[in-house]
Amino acid sequence: MITNISSTFLTRRVAWITLLVIALISLAIVLLPVWIIQPFRPQSQRGLEASYAMRRWAPLLTVMILAAGLMLVLWLWRGARRWWRKALLVMVLVPLLASTWFARQNHFEWMFNPLAHAAYAKTSEAGFVADSDIVMSVESNGEAVAYPVRLMAYHHVVQDIVGGTPLVATY
Amino acid sequence: MRDEETGSWWQQVTGEAIQGPLKGQHLRPVFHDELTFGLWKREKPDGRVLRPDESVARAGHYAPANWEERMAKVPVATNVNLDKSLDPRTLVVGVAVNGVSKAYPFDALAKQSPIIDEVGGVPIFLVVGEDKRSVRAYERLVEGRKLEFFVKPNANTLTLIDAETGGEWDFTGRAVGGQMSGQQLKKVAVLNDYWFDWKTYHPNTTTYELGAR
Numbered sequence: 001m002i003t004n005i006s007s008t009f010l011t012r013r014v015a016w017i018t019l020l021v022i023a024l025i026s027l028a029i030v031l032l033p034v035w036i037i038q039p040f041r042p043q044s045q046r047g048l049e050a051s052y053a054m055r056r057w058a059p060l061l062t063v064m065i066l067a068a069g070l071m072l073v074l075w076l077w078r079g080a081r082r083w084w085r086k087a088l089l090v091m092v093l094v095p096l097l098a099s100t101w102f103a104r105q106n107h108f109e110w111m112f113n114p115l116a117h118a119a120y121a122k123t124s125e126a127g128f129v130a131d132s133d134i135v136m137s138v139e140s141n142g143e144a145v146a147y148p149v150r151l152m153a154y155h156h157v158v159q160d161i162v163g164g165t166p167l168v169a170t171y
Numbered sequence: 172m173r174d175e176e177t178g179s180w181w182q183q184v185t186g187e188a189i190q191g192p193l194k195g196q197h198l199r200p201v202f203h204d205e206l207t208f209g210l211w212k213r214e215k216p217d218g219r220v221l222r223p224d225e226s227v228a229r230a231g232h233y234a235p236a237n238w239e240e241r242m243a244k245v246p247v248a249t250n251v252n253l254d255k256s257l258d259p260r261t262l263v264v265g266v267a268v269n270g271v272s273k274a275y276p277f278d279a280l281a282k283q284s285p286i287i288d289e290v291g292g293v294p295i296f297l298v299v300g301e302d303k304r305s306v307r308a309y310e311r312l313v314e315g316r317k318l319e320f321f322v323k324p325n326a327n328t329l330t331l332i333d334a335e336t337g338g339e340w341d342f343t344g345r346a347v348g349g350q351m352s353g354q355q356l357k358k359v360a361v362l363n364d365y366w367f368d369w370k371t372y373h374p375n376t377t378t379y380e381l382g383a384r
Contacts, residue, residue, distance in 0.1 A: 052190040119222040126220035131209030138203045144218035153234040170183045
């Protein structure tokens with residue numbers, strides 16, 4: 001009888017630790033790439049490789065961890081006698097849900113908002129650019145296009161077709 | 172940059188895919204100029220210009236006019252060992268011909284324009300426009316003759332004269348007078364960059380020193 005109680009106690013303790021560890025892993029999978037690939041910080045080939053792998057697998061991994069986490073929470077919930085333990089269980093779900101959601105976001109596009117629908121003005125009507133502003137310009141088959149650097153420094157990437165050539169302008 | 176189709180990550184400066192299914196592939200570079208808008212619109216009155224996105228403009232997210240001065244103060248993040256002779260944020264004009272690269276500090280270029288040089292076995296020259304900002308480079312081998320250029324003094328618009336024939340050339344590389352009239356010089360791609368960035372992608376680059384030639 002006594003051994004039975006202590007083994008249940010031990011199992012519950014292991015379940016708790018497992019739950020906390022997988023919650024941390026789930027957060028790490030989505031937050032490490034954000035930390036590694038931040039602007040104004042040098043990056044290494046290995047760091048990029050690891051980040052790429054994490055971002056690639058995060059959507060699947062976070063869902064699997066969330067499922068495992070939910071099972072653990074349900075199991076622990078039934079045996080939990082104190083209210084604060086239940087509250088703690090609910091709190092552990094927050095990082096699990098948050099990382100599952102974040103794995104499905106492209107946070108780079110929050111920072112560097114791409115131009116979804118690029119629009120253009122004739123040279124004579126481009127009053128929004130000062131003569132002293134710098135533009136990047138291309139010309140193909142007689143078609144000339146200017147991309148003002150002040151706009152490119154925000155969007156960073158613009159897709160266009162110039163004189164029949166599909167191209168991407170980037171800054 | 173990330174492409175939607177394969178999710179590969181592309182390095183902006185080199186156009187190389189560095190992660191993902193297309194790793195190792197290169198985008199073909201499109202020749203481009205970096206000019207002041209005033210100069211560009213005089214050359215291309217019938218062109219088109221990318222418009223600002225109204226909501227981004229209203230929110231004030233676009234770079235301010237003095238953006239380049241501000242960027243000059245941003246600390247440099249790099250793992251690359253830099254030659255201590257230049258400040259990492261020195262503005263350079265980079266040229267890469269036949270795998271040989273050379274960086275021309277913008278200040279030296281502004282003082283000495285045009286700079287006559289030879290890179291990767293190709294005779295070239297670099298010249299700053301009359302706006303004192305825009306830089307272009309051309310090959311200077313025309314019909315088997317190696318030309319040397321100098322700036323015509325007191326001209327209204329920037330005009331170059333070649334010492335061999337005395338012919339006049341404009342900033343677009345066209346001969347506008349003399350026996351070579353109508354000839355077009357071959358363009359050489361330049362990259363306006365910070366020294367630390369140019370050095371990162373061109374580790375074997377040399378630098379031009381004022382008065383070296």
